[in-house]
Amino acid sequence: MITTSQGLADENSVMPEPLKKLILMSRRIQKRQHIFILSILLVFSSLVGLTVFSIESWQQHLLDRSRLRTQEAAMRLAESFSSNLAAMIQMHMRDLQFMTSLPPGDLSPDLLRRFDNMHPWLAGVSCRSADASHKSPLAVDYPLDFNMLPSDSGNTWKGGVNRPFVDKKGLLHIPLRIFALSAQPTGKHFYRICQADLFFGNQHASASPEHAHMLLLLDGQHHVLAQWMNGHWQQASAIPEAWATHLEIPVRSTPWTMQVRWDSQPLPDLQHLLDRLDIWTVLLLAAESGLALVALIWMYRRFVESRYQRAHQALHEMVNEAQDVDEIYQGLVQLSVLGTGALAAYVAVPDEKQGILSVVAASARKPGLAGTLRQLPLSLDPENLPWGQLLPSLAYRLQCRVTPRTPHISGMMARAIAFYPQLRGFREVIAWPVMAENVPFPVAIFVLEITRLTHWLFGRSLIVHWESLLHDLESYKEKIQAIKEKERLLQTDALTGLPNRSHFTTLVTNSLNTVSEAQSLFGLALLDMDMFNEINTSFSSLEADQCLQEIACQLQGVLPQSDDILARVGGDEFGLFIKLNDADHAILIGEEILKAVQNSARKMLDSTLSTSIGWAMFPADGQDVYTLMAQADEALAEAKRQGGNTFKFFGGEVSRRAKQRLWVRRDFPCALQKGDIHFFLQPKADMLEDCLTGVEMLARWCPAHAHWIGPGKFMPYVEENAHLVRLLGRWALEEAGRLRARMRSEGLDLQISLNIGAKHFLDPAFMQDIEQLCPDGNGLTLEITETASVIGRKSARPVMEWCQMRGFKLWRALK
Known part of the structure; x- marks a missing residue:
């Protein structure tokens, strides 16, 4: 099951988004798993039912065919015995009738002897005559209807058969008796009696050697007169219960009935075939059960593989979204319990100074077990028993995956359970070391507790997937360390180690x-x-x-x-x-x-x-x-x-200057565009010659509908800003060119001086501004402000020489 246990939900009420997605996906997989299980069980049940039905139908068909053949053989046997017995009785009664019809002088002993020898199935043939005035001597047990015998006008026949008996040879003796009453011309009546024993044996009927049958000769009251079985007649005996199935055929012209019985159990060959079919049925059912079990295991393994892959993907998403390694560890143990159905999982981090393994993340299905796992005093010291000999400590020392089958000191887990009974049932524990680059010992130990069934079915696949997960985790730790180092370098000054x-x-x-x-x-x-x-x-x-x-x-x-x-x-x-x-x-x-x-x-x-x-x-x-x-x-x-x-x-003054600077930086560019920046000309004279030699352009600001603003209120802030000082320099070059042209038109030959800020002079775009606004420097003097920042710079000298070539004169403005 992949559903979150109550204990897990209580301990981790806030789950990462990838873990929530994993839970939802696991539930969907579980629903599909149930559908597949039901489908496989339904197919298996149908296949089993079809197999059982087919085998039983075939067995029933074989039994029905065997019963039909046995019944047909019994019918043939009964008809054969009945018809033969009726025919023999009728035939030999005619013979006796013939003898009784002969004159008394003709019935000599020699004739009777020859008649007896001529008929092998008759014995004890004898005839005698007597006066009919005496009482009739004829008394038979079963009188026969002599309508079946031919008669003449001189004789009247009566007769029948006595109760049959069986001799030692297994032959059925049927005593025949016939009585002929004749009338003489003198008016006297006399009678003649002939009698003989009819032998009836197995040779008088055809029996099937494949089937065992029993024949019963019954009288009119269904008394058994004789019993035939196994090829010979015998006196009536107890009939086995298995020989209950029977049918009856009357013996023609007799009061007897021939009843045939047979064993309802199948023949040995058929029973052997049925037993073989039962064996094949069991084998087929076992094969189908094995096939269904294999299908279920394959399907379950496939779904588990899918859950492992989802867990792997969820860990990747969690790694990408996690803020630190502890969050990754907590997500890993939660993912292990939810993604694999593990009983518990935890991560222990080694503390070399204290010599312990501290559990920093734990998750378990049993409520309260995660808290117990966090309290485990795992030790790095192998002499500290039992905590230094448990599998996590062993994984730390061996630096490889360990299981209960890894050689270790036995009995340590039992001693640990004595301290923490909640650990009872921990038998399939797997511990992995989490390594990091350039670190000689594991940086963490990951421990997973699974069921023995899970280990038996999916141990190899689980180990492969989780080793891949931990490898990704190791890669992530290396990546996160590289990212942290990069962030440290980006956030830290390399020279002093201070934040940048x-x-x-x-x-x-x-x-x-x-x-x-x-x-x-x-x-x-x-x-x-x-x-x-x-x-x-x-x-x-x-x-x-x-x-x-x-x-x-x-x-x-x-x-x-x-x-x-x-x-x-x-x-x-x-x-x-x-x-x-x-x-x-x-x-x-x-x-x-x-x-x-x-x-x-x-x-x-x-x-x-x-x-x-x-x-x-x-x-x-x-x-x-x-x-x-x-x-x-x-x-x-x-x-x-x-x-x-x-x-x-x-x-105070600092605040005022800051506001003034902000005002200049905001409004000065607009003032240049509007033409609110004007240049006043300050004359320059030669005191020795007492004449005017030139003028100097001094900037003044006159906002619309306001008073004039002196340079001391805005020029210091303009000179601080390279952008503003370039804008003012371009405006000064343009105005100087126009002023020079006007003076020349009026015949004034005066040198015009204009101030150029050092930031503008050192700007790579300065020469481009000269070429664009005032390419001819004759009659113009450039006074460089903040000269200290210009003098001594190698980049300034080529600019100075280029300006002189253009006709400009260069002066230092002393402030």
């Missing part, structure tokens, strides 16, 4: 989802090393990396709690998320961070290094990690603007 930026945001998000805004205060800090590029330039990359590793180690020592989060979110940037007691706590942590960075640089590089820190508080500055990081980044930028080696909190 994406994992940092995930960890902070998970932490924020579990805290209460009213009762918790958290701080998110972003750290950026000051002038770390100089460290990379002055020292080797290996030394710079070792310095970052030491900084990470020192920062971990600053964390007040173990669940605080530290991550490397950039090249020389770190992120920190900690639980705070109050705002002063953040100040204390910030000071410790500054010291930790300085100590790390002094220790690893024997140099100085500082950092800038930006703080954002939860829940005051934001409700999610991205808002908090944006606010902390604003505070970090403010700390950088103040020279570094300090920390700033988001709020």
